Amino acid sequence: MADVIVKSEGLTARGRRTRAALVRAGREAFDEHGYEAARIDDVCARAGVSHGTFYTYFDSKESLFGEVAGAVVGEMFTASIVGPAAPGDPYTRIEAANRLYLRAWAANSRLVRMLEQAALTEDGFRDLLLELREVFVRRGAEGLRRLQEQGLADPTLDPRLTAIMLGGMVEHFAHVWLDLGERADERTAVELLTKLWARAIGLTSVSTTEASQ
Amino acid sequence: MADVIVKSEGLTARGRRTRAALVRAGREAFDEHGYEAARIDDVCARAGVSHGTFYTYFDSKESLFGEVAGAVVGEMFTASIVGPAAPGDPYTRIEAANRLYLRAWAANSRLVRMLEQAALTEDGFRDLLLELREVFVRRGAEGLRRLQEQGLADPTLDPRLTAIMLGGMVEHFAHVWLDLGERADERTAVELLTKLWARAIGLTSVSTTEASQ
């Protein structure tokens, strides 16, 4: 993945536990205070280890963040996979994907923002960030292409750009919803996002189906 | 607006010049390095004044940022106004609005991100940020409501939530486009954003017109 180097080889069981505790603590600290404001002291206190111990496992604050960010990105990958043989019609599947998409971003909104900050200065983070985005963009683009091939979506739409825009709509809403406190319940949000998404790509079989809502 | 206090009354011409130079320099510095990483010394060097002079005009880095953010928000308001008697059909008007919207956010993307960061800790900035968002959200919601009243858009859509989502799509694309380096030319982007937007709200008179593009 990203080329951030961490000290993680040849650890005893105890060492692995300590290391894991630090990553967990780091994730909390970054999420609560942001990258700059998060203190190594705080991380160590949360993990229940002393100052010096931190440097047994990580070279620097940055390398801890790399680890945390990698874990988050991994989770988001996993969490957003709609079972390949997902049931139902295209609309329902888009809805399911949007629900997972929204949840994945909502759960990690602040850390992804941080990763974006970090990406501005560190190329390693930039790569990680682009990789994260690319996975979601490709997934969206492929889904659209498949629908286009099946004659269910407007074939003139550029799949990649469309996926970026509509994916961005979901991602951005996750941010507004959670970080900025816009009031909405998940169900309503997912339904509306899906309706807009489906209409935007001209999902044919849907025009009547979801009119019943 | 935001409740950040600045020293700005009763200045001589020279004072106003210096102050303006500091704001300009601050905007550059923040835009280049981000809020935390921006150094007051750097700002002073850019403005060609000494250390202490900064504090003649501002209480702190924070208060300078407040000034810069206020200016940016003001510019974005102004820049995004579509002439009330904008020509043409609804689709063309949405397109014009999207173009301005995209440009406004693209021009200030980094500073708005910074404002979001700052909003996490400082209530004054949070207010400024919410105010900024609200203006765009309201504008979008009112546009949609008007179309709904004219029978040109799906009347079942919640105007506010829809405006947030579709506005977010544009805003987020501005970020991906400029900050993350996604390749696209403005024309293509605006056209696609508009097509998606129009379809999403079920803009009637359009379904055939622009299908020929």
Add this chain to the structure above:
Amino acid sequence: MADVIVKSEGLTARGRRTRAALVRAGREAFDEHGYEAARIDDVCARAGVSHGTFYTYFDSKESLFGEVAGAVVGEMFTASIVGPAAPGDPYTRIEAANRLYLRAWAANSRLVRMLEQAALTEDGFRDLLLELREVFVRRGAEGLRRLQEQGLADPTLDPRLTAIMLGGMVEHFAHVWLDLGERADERTAVELLTKLWARAIGLTSVSTTEASQ
């Protein structure tokens, strides 16, 4: 007096007014905040003049303090003089002197403390302080010597040392009373101070007189 140099010659009437305003403002500022904490800005604001003007009249903050301290010392000299042909018996005269002494120190307690602070570093201030003390010490010592010569007080007491100690009692009480908030009314305080003072020096004609209180 002290060898603090001030710019005070050849001033116009307007100049003298400004200068006086600065001294007055300085006295207030020093009394309220202490020497270190008093700000030249604050002094200028109180005096209603601009920053730069201060340096037309004084070389430095220190020289302003010199002026203020000199004025205070002068006032204390004046205020503490018991009319040479003060009426009544020795006891009554000691009482009158104590009342004035107490008032003089109470009125200027904080500024004298400041002068003591300043005296630690600046010889000019040290001289002024010693001069101030000396005046009071001498006055007390001479009073005692006169009583001793008249056979009214214990002739074995060293006049200077005794005056320092008993004068210190009054001076210190002024401090405790006003600066530290010890509750007591002036009348009671003066009566007790005088009784203690009179007894301490073995004032003969008094042993019965004041027993009637």
Add this chain to the structure above:
Amino acid sequence: MADVIVKSEGLTARGRRTRAALVRAGREAFDEHGYEAARIDDVCARAGVSHGTFYTYFDSKESLFGEVAGAVVGEMFTASIVGPAAPGDPYTRIEAANRLYLRAWAANSRLVRMLEQAALTEDGFRDLLLELREVFVRRGAEGLRRLQEQGLADPTLDPRLTAIMLGGMVEHFAHVWLDLGERADERTAVELLTKLWARAIGLTSVSTTEASQ
């Protein structure tokens, strides 16, 4: 005691050594330069530690001063205790008390002055100062009351106010003697202070005894 918080728990032997060195250095620095003029860098240099180490043990200059002041007050308490079964007649015991009193104040004169300065702004220091004063005042007042009960001192004197005044005489003399350089040897000073004190309270058994000195 005072509500100044210090970092002092769970230290290793090395930590305790460093901390103690800082307190010692701080006491010296404060005593030499005064509170405001004392530099943290100077304290660190004296203690032989680096800049940052200071903040491992203290939050601020103020908290170091709190520690130093607390230590001084503690020492003064201890140093001024006259053995309960002190030998001899009342006069001799007053003399012993005065000697200890004078020494205690003389040894810490400057730091107590500093505490008074600090008490003007910080309530924690004000409390510490008042506590210090109160101990001495009470001790004096109780001594006097005992003598009054035994019929050895003027029963009409208010014990507290009298103790404040006569205690102030000793305290103030310590200041004049040491800080202002009034020449006197301890023996003479203590004898005179005691004579004045004893006469002032009308100590009966003494009037003739010590008149022969």
Add this chain to the structure above:
DNA sequence: CATGAATGAGGATTCATTCAT
């Protein structure tokens, strides 16, 4: 005389990182 903008030395404080134990 008055103004107020500009200066910059100086000081307190933070915190990631190192290292002896």
Add this chain to the structure above:
DNA sequence: AATGAATGAATCCTCATTCAT
């Protein structure tokens, strides 16, 4: 593997003083 004391570069901010107008 863990500890926690020590480090010092880096940064913000203050305020007495100077100077051009």
